[in-house]
Structure formats: structure tokens, C-alpha cells
Amino acid sequence: EPEVTQTPSHQVTQMGQEVILRCVPISNHLYFYWYRQILGQKVEFLVSFYNNEISEKSEIFDDQFSVERPDGSNFTLKIRSTKLEDSAMYFCASSRTSGRPGELFFGEGSRLTVL
Amino acid sequence: KNEVEQSPQNLTAQEGEFITINCSYSVGISALHWLQQHPGGGIVSLFMLSSGKKKHGRLIATINIQEKHSSLHITASHPRDSAVYICAVPTDSWGKLQFGAGTQVVVTP
Numbered sequence: 001e002p003e004v005t006q007t008p009s010h011q012v013t014q015m016g017q018e019v020i021l022r023c024v025p026i027s028n029h030l031y032f033y034w035y036r037q038i039l040g041q042k043v044e045f046l047v048s049f050y051n052n053e054i055s056e057k058s059e060i061f062d063d064q065f066s067v068e069r070p071d072g073s074n075f076t077l078k079i080r081s082t083k084l085e086d087s088a089m090y091f092c093a094s095s096r097t098s099g100r101p102g103e104l105f106f107g108e109g110s111r112l113t114v115l
Numbered sequence: 116k117n118e119v120e121q122s123p124q125n126l127t128a129q130e131g132e133f134i135t136i137n138c139s140y141s142v143g144i145s146a147l148h149w150l151q152q153h154p155g156g157g158i159v160s161l162f163m164l165s166s167g168k169k170k171h172g173r174l175i176a177t178i179n180i181q182e183k184h185s186s187l188h189i190t191a192s193h194p195r196d197s198a199v200y201i202c203a204v205p206t207d208s209w210g211k212l213q214f215g216a217g218t219q220v221v222v223t224p
Contacts, residue, residue, distance in 0.1 A: 033210045043158075043201065043214040056211050089156050095210060102209055104148065108157035 002026040006092050006107035014115055016081050021110045023075045023092030031095045031102070032075045034067065036060070036088040037109075043091070049075065082114045119204055121215035128222050134189040136218045138202035145205070147185050148212065149176050152199040161187070161200075192222045 005024045013019050025032050034046040048055040049067055066078045075094075079086055089109045095102040118141040128134050138147065146165040152158050162169050162176040164185070169176050173192075178185040189196050199219050203212040 031210055035212075037156075042216050043203070043212075045206075045211050045213070048208065048210045056208055058211075091158055093210070103163045104160050104210065104212075106150070106158040106160060108155075111156065 002105075004092055004094055004105050004107040006090075006110045008110055009108065010111045010113070012113045012115065013082055015084055019079045019082055019086075019112060021077045021079075021090050021092075021112070023077070023094075023107055024073050025075055025092065025094030026096075026105055027073070029094035029096050029105070031055075032067075032069070033093040033095075033104070034077045035091045035093065037091070038085075038088045046077070046090075079112075082112075084114050087112055087114045119202060119213050119215040121200075121202055121218050123218060124216065125219045126221070128192050128220070130193055130222055130224050132192050132222075134192050134196075134220060134222075136187045136200050136202075136220070138185045138187070138215055140183050140202075140204050140213075145180075146209070147178055148203040149185070149187050150201040150203060152201060152217065154198065158201075189220075192220075194222045194224055197221050 007022045032049040035043050037043045045058050047057040047061045064080050069075050089111050091109045092107040093104045095104050120139045122137045148163050149161040150158050151161050164176055164178050173190045175188040199217040201217045203214045206213050
């Protein structure tokens, strides 16, 4: 069964460092998303991406964050200068359609720890 | 802001029991997701429904759009059903989800 894969599964970094989280969505999917979950809190929407550009982003997704699809398969989330409060589990998801209810497929998550 | 409220927050059941988790939301939407979060943290989509009822194995999800309420039922619960169950509703677009806080389910043998 096709799946969304994320790497790394866990990354530890020092405050101020740049981090890139990688996702390989399901191959025929067109819509891509990043969510995050701070420990003990709800999952939160960060950004949606379609046709090589951001469709929507939340207030959390400030200038420190960026996303791109550098090739036909990877979808990356970059945090330029990490802060302690960026420590969270980051989930990538993809779906085939957006114009009507589309099932979302989630990756296993990347746990980011900022020291 | 689309508030998504789940109840109960925690639930412990004995193996074989019938489990119900409820989700209410404050604005009208056209679909709702039920997700399962493993103890390791990964998320799996269980259902996406916009009306009526869906069944997959021992899991049943229902939604009442007019009452803005959905339920997830687990029949003949098993210890492997132990997980956090999360409902999520689209806000401005299908992928821009607002998530509930989750219901921690523990099924004991």
C-alpha cells in the first residue's frame, strides 16, 4: 500500500541552527501539507502546498519557515533558525484532491528537539 | 474559529467492550476526519466522512451535519485498539484542519 515517508524520524539540534525535514508524498498526490504537534498539545495546521506554491498557511508559519518541492518526489519543510518552541512532532500529509473531500495520508512524523 | 471538542478525554475499557468517542464542532463543515495516533506518535487516517455512516472492520463512524456532531464506535474492543483517537474538521480548505484534543483509549485484556 502506498505511504507517505518522512525523514529523519528524530532530529536533535541546537537553537539557532537550520533544520530541513523531508517528506516523500504518495506519487500521484497533488496536495501536500505540514502539521505539527507540540508535546501534550493538539495537532496544528502549518501549511498547504499545491502546484509548486503555498495555498494556505497558518499564523504559526512565519518567515522562519519555508516549504519547497525541489524535485518530483520530495516535499521539504525548512526552519531557518530554530527556537526552543519549535520542538515538536512534524507531520507531512498528502491527498489526491482538494476540491472535494479528499482522504489525507499522513507520514509517521519527524520529532524535532531543539536544545 | 472552528472549535472542535472531543469527549471523553480518556477512556479505559475491558477487552470486548463497546467504545464510543464523540466529537462536536462549532461551525458548519462538509466533512470530518477521524484519525488514530499510535503510541509512537504516528497518525493514521481512519475515516473521512461527510454524511451518514461508514464502517471499516470493527470501527464505525457516524456524522450528523445538522447537529455538528460525529461519533466513532469501536465494537469488540481489543488491546491493540489502545491509541489516541482524534477528530479533525476542515476550515477554509480540505487540508486546513482544526484538530480536537484527542481521546486516549486504553483497552485492557
